[in-house]
Amino acid sequence: MGNVFTRKAVSEIMGNGQLTAEQKTEQVFGLYGRALEDGYIAKGAAAQAQQAALEQARAEWEKGLTIPDPKESDDYKALQTQFDAYRAMQAARTSKDFEGVKPKFFETVYGLVDRGEGAKSLREQLAGIREQYEEYFAEGAGNPSAASRSNPAGGTFGGIPTVVLPSGGKPGPGARMTLGEAMKRANAGEAVDVGMIGK
Secondary structure, eight states: OOSOOOHHHHHHHHHOTTSOHHHHHHHHHHHHHHHHHTTOOOHHHHHHHHHHHHHHHHHHHHHHOOOOOGGGSHHHHHHHHHHHHHHHHHHHHTSGGGTTBOGGGHHHHHHHSOOSTTOOOHHHHHHHHHHHOGGGBOTTTTSHHHHHHTOTTOSOBTTBOOOOOTTSOOOOTTOOBOHHHHHHHHHTTOOOOGGGBOO
């Protein structure tokens, strides 16, 4: 008979015919007491302890779990940089600085401009690009204000698109246009300010 409190050990005690009922009870309780001293845990208590430990470990793990901000990811930052560059290019497309550039060469000219620190001014760079790539610029593009004054009736003169509304008037500052109207203008090669598209 060992110190382990098992069915076999209890059966041996109970099956011993030389012991009285009181002695059997005393030996079973003694075996049980030694098992408790040795750290015996009942099967049900062990399952409860295991479940409690799992729940505690899970709670600690969830506390330390941080949900990453998608705006902090490298992919998002790269996409945001591309979008900002695209938005800047579209704003430049409708700016006075680039109005002498032929629409089909705009992206090429825009790509040739140096935007780094210590770069020449945009006006100087465009003058240099105009000297090297004259075919990228409309005739008379050197003095756009003179070209627009010489064609007061509207239309395109010297590569400068002049928008004439269906009513015959020109859009005033801050005037909005529909998406369809903007697409027609863009397909005709005119510069369209995306900020002017509205309801």
